[in-house]
Amino acid sequence: MKHDLAQATGQSVTLTGVTKFWGDTQSLRGIDLSIPAGKFTAILGPSGCGKSTTLRAIAGLETVTDGAVWIGDREVTALPPAKRNLSMVFQNYALFPHLSVAENIIFGLKVERLPSAERKKRLGEVAELLELTPYLDRKPAALSGGQQQRVALGRAVISRRPVCLMDEPLSNLDARLRDEMRREIRRLQQALGFTMVYVTHDQTEAITMADQVVLMNEGRIEQVAAPQDIYRRPATPFAARFIGTPPMNLLPARAFVGRPDGIPDSLLIGIRPEVLSLCDTGPLAAVVKAVEFLGADTLLELSTGAHAFLAKLPGARRFAPGDALRLSARPEDIHLFDTNTAARVEDPALASLFAQSAT
Amino acid sequence: MQRNWIHAWLLLSPAFVFLLAFTHIPAVTTLWNSLFTTPRGRRPSRWAGLENYETLIADPIFWKVLSNNIWFALGTIPTSIAIALAMALWVNEKLAGRGFLRMAYFTPTVLPMIAVANIWMFFYTPGFGLIDQITGRFGLPQSNILGQPDTALWGVMAVTIWKEAGFFMIFYLAALQTIPPSLIEAARIEGAGPWTIFRRVTFPLLMPTTLFVSINAVVNSFRMVDHIFILTGGGPDNASSLLLFYIYEVAFRFWDTAYAATLTVILLAILGLLAIGQFFLFDRKVHYR
Numbered sequence: 001m002k003h004d005l006a007q008a009t010g011q012s013v014t015l016t017g018v019t020k021f022w023g024d025t026q027s028l029r030g031i032d033l034s035i036p037a038g039k040f041t042a043i044l045g046p047s048g049c050g051k052s053t054t055l056r057a058i059a060g061l062e063t064v065t066d067g068a069v070w071i072g073d074r075e076v077t078a079l080p081p082a083k084r085n086l087s088m089v090f091q092n093y094a095l096f097p098h099l100s101v102a103e104n105i106i107f108g109l110k111v112e113r114l115p116s117a118e119r120k121k122r123l124g125e126v127a128e129l130l131e132l133t134p135y136l137d138r139k140p141a142a143l144s145g146g147q148q149q150r151v152a153l154g155r156a157v158i159s160r161r162p163v164c165l166m167d168e169p170l171s172n173l174d175a176r177l178r179d180e181m182r183r184e185i186r187r188l189q190q191a192l193g194f195t196m197v198y199v200t201h202d203q204t205e206a207i208t209m210a211d212q213v214v215l216m217n218e219g220r221i222e223q224v225a226a227p228q229d230i231y232r233r234p235a236t237p238f239a240a241r242f243i244g245t246p247p248m249n250l251l252p253a254r255a256f257v258g259r260p261d262g263i264p265d266s267l268l269i270g271i272r273p274e275v276l277s278l279c280d281t282g283p284l285a286a287v288v289k290a291v292e293f294l295g296a297d298t299l300l301e302l303s304t305g306a307h308a309f310l311a312k313l314p315g316a317r318r319f320a321p322g323d324a325l326r327l328s329a330r331p332e333d334i335h336l337f338d339t340n341t342a343a344r345v346e347d348p349a350l351a352s353l354f355a356q357s358a359t
Numbered sequence: 360m361q362r363n364w365i366h367a368w369l370l371l372s373p374a375f376v377f378l379l380a381f382t383h384i385p386a387v388t389t390l391w392n393s394l395f396t397t398p399r400g401r402r403p404s405r406w407a408g409l410e411n412y413e414t415l416i417a418d419p420i421f422w423k424v425l426s427n428n429i430w431f432a433l434g435t436i437p438t439s440i441a442i443a444l445a446m447a448l449w450v451n452e453k454l455a456g457r458g459f460l461r462m463a464y465f466t467p468t469v470l471p472m473i474a475v476a477n478i479w480m481f482f483y484t485p486g487f488g489l490i491d492q493i494t495g496r497f498g499l500p501q502s503n504i505l506g507q508p509d510t511a512l513w514g515v516m517a518v519t520i521w522k523e524a525g526f527f528m529i530f531y532l533a534a535l536q537t538i539p540p541s542l543i544e545a546a547r548i549e550g551a552g553p554w555t556i557f558r559r560v561t562f563p564l565l566m567p568t569t570l571f572v573s574i575n576a577v578v579n580s581f582r583m584v585d586h587i588f589i590l591t592g593g594g595p596d597n598a599s600s601l602l603l604f605y606i607y608e609v610a611f612r613f614w615d616t617a618y619a620a621t622l623t624v625i626l627l628a629i630l631g632l633l634a635i636g637q638f639f640l641f642d643r644k645v646h647y648r
Contacts, residue, residue, distance in 0.1 A: 061544050082550040094545035098563045107559075108549035155549070 010038035010195030011072035011085075011162040013058055018067035020053055020219075027053050029219040031067070035212070037162075040189050040196040042210035046242070047201055050219040055165050055199045060084050071163060086163040087156040091171060093148050095140040095155075102127075102136040105154040112159070126154045129188070146177045153185065157192060164189075166198045170205065182209060203243055207231070215239050235344050237337045240270045246299065248272045249309035250337070256283040256354055257326075267345070269354050270335035273299070273310040278317075282328030283354060284309075291319045300325075331355040386627065392620035404617065411621040421622065423597050424605040427512055431601055432580040434513070439520045440572055443527035444565070448557075450528075451535045461532070468526040476589035479518045483590070505591050508598035515599045518586050523579060527572045534568040535561070570641045577633050581626060602626050 013035040020028040027050045035041045043051040056062040058069060060081035068077045076084045087108070095104050102123055109119045127133045130150040140148055149169065156164050169185070170178045186209045189196045200206055206213050207227040215222040215230065215238075222242075223235040234240035240248040248270045253263035274297075276284070286302035286309070293315065300311045300319060311327060319325075331352035336345040393411050398404040415421050450461045467475060482489040485503040494502065504514040538561065546556045584604040587593055593600030593608065600608075603626065610619030 059544075059548060061547070081544070081547045082552065086548065088545070088548045090541045090545060092539065092541055094539065094541040096542060096545075096560060098566075107546070107551075111550045111555055155545075159549070 009162065010193055012037040012070075013163060013195060013197060014070040015054070015058070016068050016070070018054070018057055018069065019065045020050075020057065020062065021065045027219050028057070028064070031219075031221060033214060033221060033224065035195060035197055035214075037072075037195050038193050039211040040186065040198065040209055041212045041214060042198045042200055042206035043214045043216060044200055044203060044206040044242075045216035045222075048218075049216040051199045051201075051216050052167055054216070055167055055197060058084075058163075058197060059086065059088055059165055084163075085161050086165060087159055087161045088165040089152045089156050089167070089169045091168045093140075093152040093169075093172075095148060095151055097140055100137050100139060101132060101143070101151050104140065104151055105132075105158055107155060108159045122158050126158045129157075130154050130184075145173050146181065149173065149181055150184075153188065157188065157194075160192075161194065163195045163197065166196065168200055169198075170200075171202075178205075185209065203245070207243070215242060217242075233344065234270070234335065236342050237268060237270070237339065238342070240335060240337065244272055246273050246310050246312065248335070251284075251304075251307055251309060253354070255304050255307045255309075257285050258283060259354075266339045268337045268339055269351075270337060271309075271329050271333060271354075273312040275329045275333040276311040276313070276327045277329070278313065278325060279328040280326055282326035283356065284327040286311075286325055286327065288319050288321050288323040288325060290321060302327075329355055389620045389623050389627075392617055393624050395617055397615050397617040407617070411618055414618060415621055415625065420597055420600075420605065424600045424602050427598070427600060428581060428602045430512060431516055431519075432577060434516045435519045435523065435580055436573065436576040439523040440527060440569065440576060442520065442524040443572065444531050444569075446524065446528045447531035447535055448561075451532060464525045464528055466525065467522045468529070470522075472522065472583065472585035473589060475518060475522050476586035479514075479521075479586070480589060483514055505599075506595060508595050511591050511595060511599040515587060515590055518590065519580075519583060522583075522586075523576065527576070530568050530572055531565060534565050538564050566641070570637065573641075574634055574637055577637070578630060581630055602629075 013033075015031050015033040018028055018031040018033075019026065029050075031050075031054060033054075043054060045051045053062060057064050058071075060069075060076065060079060060083075064077065068075055070076065071084055071086065096107065099107070105126060106119050106123055109122065114122075123136075124133075127136055130153060132147070132150055132154060135143060135147060135151075140151060143151065149172075152169070156166075166185070170181055173181060182205060185196075185198075198205075198209065207230075210227055212224065213227050213230050214224050217238050223230055223239045225233075225235070230239060230243050234243060234248070237250055240250065249272070250268045250270050252265060253259050253267055253269060254265075256269070284302075284304055286304040288300055289303050289308070290301040292299040292301075294312075296315055297312050298315045298317070298319060300313060302309055302311055302325065331348065334351040334354050336347060336351055337343065338345050394407060394409075395404040396407045396410070446464050450457055450464065454460070470478075480488075483505050485491060485501050485506065490504070491501055504510045542560055542564075543556060546560050551559065581601070581603060584601055584607070587599060587601065587604050591599040593604050597605075602622070606619050606622045606626065609615050609622060
């Protein structure tokens with residue numbers, strides 16, 4: 001793609017020891033985060049985990065109780081939003097209802113007092129890029145949700161700021177439009193090269209769009225990793241359960257047949273439902289509780305003793321509730337977690353014990 | 360289906376009967392009366408045509424009260440709206456004692472105008488009124504704001520502004536609270552300062568309220584005369600008399616009901632024109648959500 005909107009570089013964003021109190025409740029418990037320049041970083045987490053507060057702290061819309069926020073090599077902790085040189089897309093788009101699409105997009109340029117010829121030129125480019133040219137004279141209320149979303153994107157990119165923040169921008173769109181906008185936002189970010197900080201509760205969005213995923217829970221960062229890594233090597237039991245659908249099974253050692261002795265109860269064995277396969281000598285002996293046929297696959301709800309877990313098996317075979325099955329997984333697909341430290345345990349020898357057939 | 364209109368009329372009738380009885384019929388009767396002479400004693404009223412209107416044009420007091428009323432409107436409307444807006448913006452902020460402040464600003468509205476006028480009488484009283492007590496501390500001479508022809512109207516205007524601003528503030532406050540905070544945040548991110556946010560976002564979004572409030576203010580500036588009875592009685596030398604106050608005097612002191620009807624017709628015409636004018640003037644600039 002060729003146009004003038006691309007900027008030399010984005011800027012990195014760094015948070016050090018950021019905490020935030022609302023009265024007595026603490027919503028951020030010491031956030032240390034470094035967001036690389038020009039990359040797409042998704043902040044992912046369940047509602048109330050502090051991801052929006054983190055974003056608003058970067059934007060300057062929320063003051064932090066403690067800690068520091070850096071954008072590039074500038075500390076901005078005490079600066080108002082206007083001085084932080086960033087743009088933002090809000091969940092409800094926050095378009096000015098009394099202004100036309102064109103006026104909405106160039107709002108920031110007018111505030112900056114950019115000459116009108118330059119404003120016009122940039123507006124033309126942005127409208128072209130986002131296919132908004134036919135709608136420039138309309139009011140936001142006369143646009144569809146997807147078009148409003150694109151106006152909000154236009155307002156964010158036209159000022160060519162090095163950092164762009166997005167707060168769940170797709171949650172008000174229907175599923176089909178969401179897929180389309182997901183690709184469009186990704187394309188825009190890669191074409192223009194700004195640093196993107198994207199808040200979402202939807203793991204699909206985070207995994208498909210981001211270069212780096214920041215997983216948050218209860219005001220803390222659980223894991224920072226590339227999407228592939230967070231799926232392959234989740235750092236905590238929370239990360240293991242949160243990423244991947246259906247979620248990873250976390251089972252204690254005593255759920256396994258022929259388990260090795262001397263395993264502490266604090267150890268959890270994590271196996272994704274999709275890596276389990278039928279095996280007559282498998283270490284998991286289970287009874288089918290419910291069957292969900294998905295076409296290509298079949299999702300089984302299983303139980304072994306008191307422990308329930310899921311398995312996703314290729315769909316050819318038919319199952320019925322009450323069937324007794326043996327399942328196993330490959331050693332490299334076994335994850336170990338210590339519940340005392342809520343951390344991953346790297347011990348391939350131990351992991352392979354839970355993969356081997358019980359003989 | 361054909362009986363729908365019967366139901367429609369039945370449902371409309373309670374309100375319609377009262378509107379007819381107290382608004383439309385009196386208005387038409389007033390217009391009719393203005394075309395006759397005033398009945399006096401055994402002399403019944405007779406058809407006068409436009410005689411009353413000729414009297415009106417030749418009546419210097421009418422022109423005096425009309426110009427008073429225009430100055431009164433120009434002096435009170437923009438000021439009270441501006442103060443109302445400023446107060447609303449102020450008490451919409453997160454600040455300690457916000458509820459108390461809102462109540463304090465609204466209090467003048469719930470007081471009866473007669474009570475308000477009496478309070479202000481005490482402020483204005485020459486010699487020992489509040490104003491003179493304060494200015495006296497600085498060695499300034501006594502004032503007689505309500506007793507001087509060139510200041511009496513200003514004294515009356517101050518009371519009106521004090522009374523009206525709190526009332527209009529409530530409308531602005533309600534409108535401010537319907538503006539999503541994310542709009543203001545978006546403007547802040549885009550680099551706008553408080554003044555730019557007010558000028559380009561808040562104020563345009565408040566335009567429907569401004570229209571509503573300004574029409575109310577115009578109507579009130581011709582309608583609110585209660586305080587004049589207490590403060591000045593229209594004097595001195597009609598310096599603080601307003602159109603409606605003059606109508607009252609003509610009708611119920613001088614008992615010239617036909618001439619009062621004529622004055623009323625003029626008042627109604629002025630109000631009607633102003634309201635229509637405001638709608639057309641503002642309508643293009645107002646964004647309704």
